[in-house]
Amino acid sequence: MPDLxxxxxxxxxxxxxxxxxxRLGRRLKHQRVDESLSPTEMSVLGTLARCGSATPGELARKEHVQPPSMTRIVALLEAKGLVRLEPHPDDRRxxxxxxxxxxxxxLEESRRKRNVWLASLAEGLDDDEWAKLRAAAPVLEKLAHL
Amino acid sequence: MPDLxxxxxxxxxxxxxxxxxxRLGRRLKHQRVDESLSPTEMSVLGTLARCGSATPGELARKEHVQPPSMTRIVALLEAKGLVRLEPHPDDRRxxxxxxxxxxxxxLEESRRKRNVWLASLAEGLDDDEWAKLRAAAPVLEKLAHL
DNA sequence: GTAACTCATTACCCAATCTAAATACCACCG
DNA sequence: CGGTGGTATTTAGATTGGGTAATGAGTTAC
Structure with a gap:
């Protein structure tokens, strides 16, 4: 238990x-790098890029979304040809x-575009502030997963 | 321009x-301290507590929401008796x-409740991580306002 | 071998926000 | 003055992202 x-x-x-x-969340929603791809869809792609592959249920837990929502998201991604669905090797459910x-x-393309946004943000923050953000980023991720 | x-x-x-x-945003949405008060409504109240009073337009800019949305939010808050609307002294628009x-x-009540949630989060973070969060919080606020 | 559980899905619903257009008002210029 | 252009708020309608409840298929444990 940390510093009471x-x-x-x-x-x-x-x-x-x-x-x-x-507020930042609302703002990020509008600043999506790729129109036609919702923030959660982006996030799922990012997760897949990091973790390789996962079941819809796992993805739902990671993104803190209910399973039916993930079903829909995965279906959209599949329709856009960004994701592949295969049967699970040893559990047919x-x-x-x-x-x-x-x-x-x-993702590579979007990474490039993100740099533009990053550059514009850079105008408003100094080195020290960036350093604090970098330090806090992993903690926020941890928090997001409780 | 910070550290390239x-x-x-x-x-x-x-x-x-x-x-x-x-993800944290989604999670916060569910963890609202007061049922019947949306996250944005809470945020508006917080802003008012800090800034005293403001016009709907100012609030919309601060919360990064479009004016019509703020109209709705303010109306809801007024219906709940949490907010007062008065004519502007020198601009009748x-x-x-x-x-x-x-x-x-x-707000006082909700502050108390928030401590419960805070305590449960504290289980998962150590002192160092909390310190990083505290340091980054103001930067995130700044970022949220660009 | 059946009962209880789990994963994914389907169908329906709701909340929060947006855009476009309407209304009321201000400010300035001739 | 009087009109013209711009701004604040509101109304109306649409969109969207996500949620809950119920279903079906498959698995696990007794």
Whole structure:
């Protein structure tokens, strides 16, 4: 259990994280690098790129989305040719989702575009602030998974 | 313009911020301290608590929401008795939104509840991680406002 | 071998936000 | 003055992302 001595500071931080995360989330929604690809779809592709492949259920848990939503997302991605669905080797209830070469290319493209946005943000932040963000990023990821 | 030397690291951080912010956002949505009050409504109340009072347009800009959405939100808050609407002193197009005493009490209550959630999160993070979060919180806020 | 559980899906629904257009008002220029 | 262009808010309608409940197929445990 971390520093109970800093309760007030933590509380203030939680407040500010809450509102910042929400506003930033809305903003990110609009700044999607690829029109026609929702933020969650992007996120799923990112997860697949990192983890190789996964079942819809696993993806739903990772993204903190209900299974039916993930079914829909995967279906959309498949329709766009960004994802492949194969039967699970030893459980015929499950399926295995993996990204296609096309998704790989798209991610590369989107990475490039993201640099533009990054550059524009860079105008507003100094080195120190960036450093803090870099340090906090993994913690936020951990938090997102509780 | 900050450290171009760390371009790759920044890019990785941006990726990880993106997905973390989104997932955390979804999670926060469900963890609302007060049922019957949407995250954005909460955020507006927080803004009013900090800034005193503001016009709907100002609030919309601050929350990164379109004006019509803010109209709705303010109307809902007013219906719940958490916000007061008065005519703008020297521009009859505008209105001035300010929080009621009841909102003040509710924020206090919600602050208390938030501590419970905070405590449960604390189980999963160590001192160092919390420190990083605290350091990054203001930067995230700044980022949210670009 | 059946009962209980799990994964994915289908069908339906809801909440939050958006865009476009309407309304009321201000400010300036002739 | 009076009109013209711009701004604040609101109304109306559409979209979208996600959720819940119920179904079907498959697996596991007793």
């Amino acid at each position: 001595l800093h309760g007030d500071e933590n509380e203030a931080a939680v407040n500010s994280l809450r509102s910042a995360v929400m 499950q399926k295995v989702v993996s990204q296609t070469e096309r998704a790989e290319a798209m | 030397l760390h371009g790759d690291e920044n890019e990785a951080a941006v990726n990880s911020l993106r997905s973390a912010v989104m 505008q209105k001035v939104v300010s929080q009621t005493e009841r909102a003040e009490a509710m």
